[in-house]
Amino acid sequence: MLSINTASASHEMDIVMKTLEANGAKIPALGLGTWQMRDEECTNIVKTALETGYRHIDTAVMYENETAVGQGIKVSGAPREDIFLTTKVWPTDITEDSFIKTVAGSLERLGTDYVDLLLIHWPPKVNAVSDWAKLLNEAAERGWARNIGVSNFTVPLLYEMVTASERPIACNQVENHPYLDQSKIRVACAKHGVALMAYCPLYQGRPLMNEPILVETAKACGKTAAQVVLRWHVQHNGAGAIPKTATPARLAENIDIFDFELSGDQMEAITELTQKHTRICDFEFSPDWDAV
Numbered sequence: 001m002l003s004i005n006t007a008s009a010s011h012e013m014d015i016v017m018k019t020l021e022a023n024g025a026k027i028p029a030l031g032l033g034t035w036q037m038r039d040e041e042c043t044n045i046v047k048t049a050l051e052t053g054y055r056h057i058d059t060a061v062m063y064e065n066e067t068a069v070g071q072g073i074k075v076s077g078a079p080r081e082d083i084f085l086t087t088k089v090w091p092t093d094i095t096e097d098s099f100i101k102t103v104a105g106s107l108e109r110l111g112t113d114y115v116d117l118l119l120i121h122w123p124p125k126v127n128a129v130s131d132w133a134k135l136l137n138e139a140a141e142r143g144w145a146r147n148i149g150v151s152n153f154t155v156p157l158l159y160e161m162v163t164a165s166e167r168p169i170a171c172n173q174v175e176n177h178p179y180l181d182q183s184k185i186r187v188a189c190a191k192h193g194v195a196l197m198a199y200c201p202l203y204q205g206r207p208l209m210n211e212p213i214l215v216e217t218a219k220a221c222g223k224t225a226a227q228v229v230l231r232w233h234v235q236h237n238g239a240g241a242i243p244k245t246a247t248p249a250r251l252a253e254n255i256d257i258f259d260f261e262l263s264g265d266q267m268e269a270i271t272e273l274t275q276k277h278t279r280i281c282d283f284e285f286s287p288d289w290d291a292v
C-alpha cells in the first residue's frame with residue numbers, strides 16, 4: 001500500500017515534511033543525496049542537513065563515504081531513530097559470498113545497527129532474481145535492514161523482484177527529472193505500492209534550471225527554479241527526491257518546498273520538458289531500459 005501523509009519533521013526550520021508510506025516503510029519524501037562528497041565535506045554537510053531538518057540521508061557502498069555519513073549523523077546529535085538512512089550494495093556483491101559481509105561492513109562504517117532501507121544499487125548480471133531477493137530478505141531477517149528495495153530496476157525486473165521477494169519491496173530509486181520520461185516505471189511502482197525515489201532530481205545541476213517554464217513558475221510561486229523542480233517531484237503520488245548539494249545554503253533551499261503547490265497546468269508544463277536521450281546514468285552494465 002502506498003499513501004502520503006504529512007508530519008512535522010523539524011523544529012529548526014518548522015518544515016512540514018511529506019512522508020511516503022510504501023509497503024510498510026515511512027520515507028521522508030525529500031532526502032539528501034551524498035554521491036561525490038567524501039570525508040570532512042560529507043560529514044559537515046550531513047551534520048548541517050540534519051540540523052536544518054533533513055531526516056533522510058542516501059549513501060551507498062560505492063560512494064566510499066559511509067564512514068563520513070555515519071560521522072555526520074553522530075556529531076549532529078539527531079536521534080538515530082528519527083533518521084531514515086539508505087545504503088546500497090553494488091551488483092557484483094549480490095552473491096552468497098559477498099552480500100552479508102558487505103552489509104556488515106556498511107553498518108560498521110555507518111556506526112549503526114541497521115539501515116532503514118537497503119537497496120540493490122543496479123540489477124546484477126549474476127544469479128537469478130530470486131537469489132537477489134533471498135539475500136535482501138536475509139539482511140532484513142537479521143534486523144540489519146528495516147526495509148528493502150531496489151534501484152535502477154525496469155518494469156519487468158521490478159515485477160520479478162516484487163514477485164520473488166518474501167518481504168515487500170519498499171522503493172525503486174531511479175534517475176528522474178523533467179527531461180526524462182519515467183511514466184512507465186512510475187505506473188509500475190504505483191501498481192506494486194513501491195515508492196519511486198528520484199536520483200539526479202536536479203539533472204545534476206546542468207542547465208535544466210534555466211528553462212523558461214521553470215524560471216516563470218519560480219517567479220509566480222516566489223520560489224527558485226530548483227525548488228519548483230523538487231516540488232514537481234514530490235507532488236507526484238508516491239514519489240520523492242534526494243538532491244545532493246555540497247553548498248550549505250542550498251540545503252535549506254532544497255527542503256523548503258512543502259509550503260506551496262504547483263497547479264495541474266504547471267505540473268503538466270514541466271512534464272512537457274521531456275526530451276529523448278537525457279539519461280545521465282547510463283552505463284555498459286545498465287539494464288535494457290523501458291521503452292518510451
Ligand SMILES: NC(=O)c1ccc[n+]([C@@H]2O[C@H](COP(=O)([O-])OP(=O)(O)OC[C@H]3O[C@@H](n4cnc5c(N)ncnc54)[C@H](OP(=O)(O)O)[C@@H]3O)[C@@H](O)[C@H]2O)c1
Nearest residue numbers: 033034035199200201202203204205226243244245246247
Ligand atoms: N541509485 C543510483 O544509481 C544513483 C545514481 C546517481 C545518484 N544517486 C543518488 O542521488 C543523489 C542525487 O543525484 P546527483 O547528486 O547525481 O544529482 P542532483 O541531485 O540532481 O544534482 C546535484 C547538483 O545540483 C547542484 N544543486 C543542488 N542544489 C541546487 C540548487 N538549489 N540550485 C542549483 N543547483 C543545485 C549541486 O551543486 P552543489 O553541490 O555545488 O551545491 C550538484 O552539482 C546522489 O547524490 C546519490 O545519493 C543514485
